[in-house]
Amino acid sequence: MKFEELLYLFRVLVLAGNSKKLLKILRRMAATLVSKNQSFQGKQYVYKHASPTTQCDMTFGVYIPDHEPNEKLPTLFYLSGLTCTHANFMEKSGFQQYASKHKIIVVHPDTSPRGVDIEGDSDSWDFGKGAGFYVNATVEKWAKNYRMYDYIVKELLEDVAPSVAPIDLGRVGIFGHSMGGHGALTIGLRNPEKFKSISAFAPICNPITVPWGQKALTGYLGPDQSTWQPYDASEVLKTYQGPRREILVDQGASDNFLEQLKPETLKPTEHAGVVLRIQPEFDHSYYFIASFMGDHFEHHARILKA
Numbered sequence: 001m002k003f004e005e006l007l008y009l010f011r012v013l014v015l016a017g018n019s020k021k022l023l024k025i026l027r028r029m030a031a032t033l034v035s036k037n038q039s040f041q042g043k044q045y046v047y048k049h050a051s052p053t054t055q056c057d058m059t060f061g062v063y064i065p066d067h068e069p070n071e072k073l074p075t076l077f078y079l080s081g082l083t084c085t086h087a088n089f090m091e092k093s094g095f096q097q098y099a100s101k102h103k104i105i106v107v108h109p110d111t112s113p114r115g116v117d118i119e120g121d122s123d124s125w126d127f128g129k130g131a132g133f134y135v136n137a138t139v140e141k142w143a144k145n146y147r148m149y150d151y152i153v154k155e156l157l158e159d160v161a162p163s164v165a166p167i168d169l170g171r172v173g174i175f176g177h178s179m180g181g182h183g184a185l186t187i188g189l190r191n192p193e194k195f196k197s198i199s200a201f202a203p204i205c206n207p208i209t210v211p212w213g214q215k216a217l218t219g220y221l222g223p224d225q226s227t228w229q230p231y232d233a234s235e236v237l238k239t240y241q242g243p244r245r246e247i248l249v250d251q252g253a254s255d256n257f258l259e260q261l262k263p264e265t266l267k268p269t270e271h272a273g274v275v276l277r278i279q280p281e282f283d284h285s286y287y288f289i290a291s292f293m294g295d296h297f298e299h300h301a302r303i304l305k306a
């Protein structure tokens with residue numbers, strides 16, 4: 001929707017006294033452009049906005065392929081790993097050529113709130129800033145801002161991203177890397193009505209059993225492990241009962257973080273197929289991700305364009 005159209009709608013709603021819708025529109029009007037670059041047959045944008053979910057400014061990238069006026073496009077959300085901002089994927093994965101080829105919008109958020117300083121949020125690279133783990137924190141210190149699950153599933157998907165890109169909300173998929181692979185699997189499986197296709201590069205598959213996951217889940221959710229289950233891909237997959245899913249996972253055989261990832265715990269079920277491809281020689285880096293990016297776009301395009 002264009003700014004002028006939003007403004008018109010805003011005025012109508014002021015007159016009608018609809019405060020909930022008004023709030024939504026105010027948020028949309030607040031997404032400001034940080035950068036814009038031509039890439040293949042489309043444009044790579046970066047936006048900043050004030051997030052009511054994380055209660056601070058958030059930055060995200062969005063690639064929009066060239067399209068017809070009023071045309072809505074299938075869309076992928078990409079969730080990045082530990083230490084990343086929105087920029088690692090944008091600058092290193094080469095995804096734009098595939099997004100352009102398949103005419104798929106890609107939204108790629110940051111991995112944590114950044115606009116607030118909480119004591120301890122920068123002490124280590126696997127917790128706090130750059131390590132939001134795509135959960136809604138419940139431990140008091142983090143609970144106000146560290147709400148990356150809701151930020152992705154609600155605010156960014158339903159509100160902010162559609163205000164800057166022509167997203168077809170009926171054709172959205174999700175993928176990610178490492179911590180972001182964990183996010184893609186758990187968010188995708190828990191929200192089948194919102195995310196129709198899922199894939200992951202070297203995801204953390206069973207965080208409740210590994211040091212990265214135990215540290216993050218204890219820190220954000222507290223010691224009661226029963227609250228951790230909805231954020232564990234292998235556990236969520238075991239109990240998944242929704243529409244049939246076909247999940248693609250690529251894993252490098254020479255990944256130095258393999259003990260944190262446990263891909264073997266992702267077991268196919270009656271409701272979800274898992275194609276786990278162990279790729280010889282590949283490590284955990286963006287060289288690995290870039291090598292299989294084309295296959296992941298083929299996977300999502302097949303499902304979203306069926």
Ligand SMILES: N[C@@H](CCC(=O)N[C@@H](CSC=O)C(=O)NCC(=O)O)C(=O)O
Pocket residue numbers: 080081082083084088092125177178179180284285286
């Ligand atoms: N501390 C190291 C390693 C951090 C690292 O490898 N991060 C990965 C994700 S790991 C799981 O979520 C990553 O994607 N890094 C960004 C990149 O551009 O490679 C370090 O800080 O390098």
